[in-house]
Amino acid sequence: MKIRTHISVSLDGYITTPEGLPTILTAPDFESGISHGAPEFIATCGAVLMGRSTFLPAVGSSHWPWPNLKVFVLTSQPLPEGTPDHVVSSGDPAALLELMRNADFEGDVHLVGGQQTIQAFRELGAVDEFGLVVMPVLLGDGLRLTPEKSAAKPLQLISTRTFPDGSVEHTYTP
Numbered sequence: 732m733k734i735r736t737h738i739s740v741s742l743d744g745y746i747t748t749p750e751g752l753p754t755i756l757t758a759p760d761f762e763s764g765i766s767h768g769a770p771e772f773i774a775t776c777g778a779v780l781m782g783r784s785t786f787l788p789a790v791g792s793s794h795w796p797w798p799n800l801k802v803f804v805l806t807s808q809p810l811p812e813g814t815p816d817h818v819v820s821s822g823d824p825a826a827l828l829e830l831m832r833n834a835d836f837e838g839d840v841h842l843v844g845g846q847q848t849i850q851a852f853r854e855l856g857a858v859d860e861f862g863l864v865v866m867p868v869l870l871g872d873g874l875r876l877t878p879e880k881s882a883a884k885p886l887q888l889i890s891t892r893t894f895p896d897g898s899v900e901h902t903y904t905p
């Protein structure tokens with residue numbers, strides 16, 4: 732089981748617009764689960780992992796974004812009403828990692844985000860692959876991929892490919 736991101740980021744390093752929307756939504760041809768390499772990536776995953784802020788918009792929405800995938804949420808709070816029973820949560824990143832390791836699924840874990848949750852799993856040394864979809868846009872402001880003053884980390888490029896709208900997927904290992 733590998734823990735892997737596939738997160739959209741602007742050319743100037745933001746994972747959200749100044750209004751807090753995921754950067755992928757700046758792509759005019761974005762289709763959830765269909766465009767920007769999502770099907771190939773998700774086909775290798777059996778679970779998704781995210782923080783409470785990233786998870787909340789899915790609860791009660793008409794479209795459940797992670798059908799057929801185990802869902803793990805990093806939060807110290809009870810999950811909101813309307814959360815499907817199979818969603819697992821913990822406020823302790825190490826405990827959540829252990830729950831994922833012992834869970835019944837095959838394949839990798841898609842570390843969806845956001846910034847805080849990626850940072851929490853980086854600090855555990857548990858992020859095996861950093862996949863980024865770099866969008867052809869300068870946002871100027873928003874939420875950065877990494878918090879300010881987080882530790883420097885050299886990465887090794889293992890693959891890259893481009894999409895028709897000029898976005899580029901890069902995959903790195905630590």
Ligand SMILES: NC(=O)c1ccc[n+]([C@@H]2O[C@H](COP(=O)([O-])OP(=O)(O)OC[C@H]3O[C@@H](n4cnc5c(N)ncnc54)[C@H](OP(=O)(O)O)[C@@H]3O)[C@@H](O)[C@H]2O)c1
Pocket residue numbers: 737738739740746747751752753754755781782783784785786805806807808822823824843844845846847848849851874
């Ligand atoms: N570009 C993309 O593809 C993409 C992907 C995902 C998300 N996003 C964006 O990212 C934003 C959310 O990112 P975010 O960093 O603000 O939030 P987040 O990581 O999604 O969730 C933050 C929450 O996770 C829990 N958490 C985080 N670190 C923790 C730790 N070390 N220990 C215990 N709990 C911890 C806390 O929940 P409690 O407060 O409940 O304890 C915290 O409030 C959203 O605007 C979303 O749209 C973008």
